Amino acid sequence: MNEKNRSVGRPRSPAGSTAKGTAAPSQSLTRGLQLLECLAGEPHGMSLSDVAQAAGLATSTTHRLLGTLQALDFVRHDERLGLWSIGLKTFCIGNAFTDSRDFVAEARPLMHQLAEDSGETVNLGVVDDGEAVFIAQVESQAMMRMVVRLGSRAPLHASGVGKALLARMDEAQVAAILHRRGLAGFTAGTLSSPTALRAALATIRRQGYAVDDEEHAIGLRCVAATIHGPDGRALAAISVSGPKARLADARLGELGARVARCAAQISERLGGRAPAAES
Template structure:
């Protein structure tokens, strides 16, 4: 167990500091000050509390209180021998996630453009987050009638081409654990709104290598998607094309499916990832 940071009982503000600095700040002020401290800690190789107080202009007791709260969330850590505060593991994990998805967005861009040009339809990249799909990048079709997904938009994982593509790489038991806790909302008559229907579809996706959203979220819109893997063989995202059903009949879907899968494999390879073809999906 890590030792607790030193008590603030004997920490005093330097002469000349305003009493208002020690007043209870609003939640927005607390967040603003905490982020300022986090930035100061991250910019050095270890900072003493008094140095952070001087650099931030906050009283030592205020700095200590905020650092202790940040330490409780793993954002900073305290070395009891040197007294230095350094960046914590959780902050590293958050920063690493940003770099990973920024890398994904940058690397995937040429693949999205190629997919859009080849298919004539909007190409997308999305990730799974908390049982949803979050769209992070897109290259729009030039057609007057086209699909559009604003970056940051969330969608239901069970009624999304990308969502089902990612789920197809999970073990069946993991899918059941996730989706048994939430209703499978019915958006159209084609939505896989029960677990047996969805799992049956996912079995087909596993054998085929790509997923189809057949007007399951929006009537008149279809989507093809395939999973993107990291270096551990884990599906971290999916790439897709989406467009009006009238431009994506069954024959076109069958022809474009391997193209979307090849694009997903290309992004995987470009990121240094690897596809786990031998994954076990049984419960």
């Protein structure tokens, strides 16, 4: 009798459901997301005890959850410093606003225009784990051209994209990356001292673009500028790269202005804004 009187199309509420018929939240999932929120607010990383305290969880529970997230690449652990921080998967998911606007798709038409105007290869890169990672590319049509494999990495201190992104970080972030990654030398032009690098970053902030002058590979030059989100944070950097013979000294200023303008246009499409140039 009761079964017949039950409303058609309304299934029985499963055990553990709320009064409104929605499933109760998973405790482990909720706690895992809480840990990601804690880490997202500390770009320099957090110790296990700090994460546990911030999340209001037992240290053992926190360690178990972080281990699961690490196995899935949502967080990473610096064993030498004992710090936990956000991983690349969380970066991709966490930029939901940018992803919903299709970040690469928004940039690609302007990347194609920049490649056509400059005659050189255009790359788009982001920061992950203290390195630059290339996520999109429009190749030059020239026979001799610069090409990178998507997903490949480059040192921040010895690449145009990397230096542009470093220049938009605060001093604590830069110091943490230098402490962890060092300043490996690749060519005679590589910036191999913190003093030289910081002077270069100050120049980048003043002029609005970075230049890699054979600092990672002999014969190659790169000019890059950062793309910014609604909060002003640098999301990525766009660059023009090619042989030094074509990216001659006389072209660097013009290319720098062109790349910076393209980066600003992409930022605008994303609802972002670039910080004012330093005087």
